Amino acid sequence: xxxxxxxxxxxxxxxxxxxxxxxxxxxxxxxxxxxxxxxxxxxxxxxxxxxxxxxxxxxxxxxxxxxxxxxxxxxxxxxxxxxxxxxxxxxxxxxxxxxxxxxxx
Ligand SMILES: [Zn+2]
Numbered sequence: 001x002x003x004x005x006x007x008x009x010x011x012x013x014x015x016x017x018x019x020x021x022x023x024x025x026x027x028x029x030x031x032x033x034x035x036x037x038x039x040x041x042x043x044x045x046x047x048x049x050x051x052x053x054x055x056x057x058x059x060x061x062x063x064x065x066x067x068x069x070x071x072x073x074x075x076x077x078x079x080x081x082x083x084x085x086x087x088x089x090x091x092x093x094x095x096x097x098x099x100x101x102x103x104x105x
Pocket of ligand 1: 006008010062066068
């Protein structure tokens with residue numbers, strides 16, 4: 001069974017305790033930005049997401065555990081988690097991802 005490292009519980013837990021919660025690092029425009037957006041730009045914000053082959057930044061929810069949301073980098077080709085990190089931290093750089101990938105192998 002696939003296990004996912006929860007950065008809040010600080011332990012690996014079975015995948016069944018987690019739910020995918022969409023692409024990470026999507027920032028909601030504030031009210032002023034929303035007012036200035038076209039319908040097309042608003043639709044892009046709401047519905048258009050990256051469809052990456054390889055490392056993808058995702059948001060996950062430990063819904064049957066600590067109930068916290070966190071971010072993860074998952075390889076969509078192998079379905080392996082490269083790293084997980086707490087919400088509010090910036091998008092991981094390619095160097096950080098490579099370092100985490102090497103640490104796992
Ligand atoms: Zn947790």
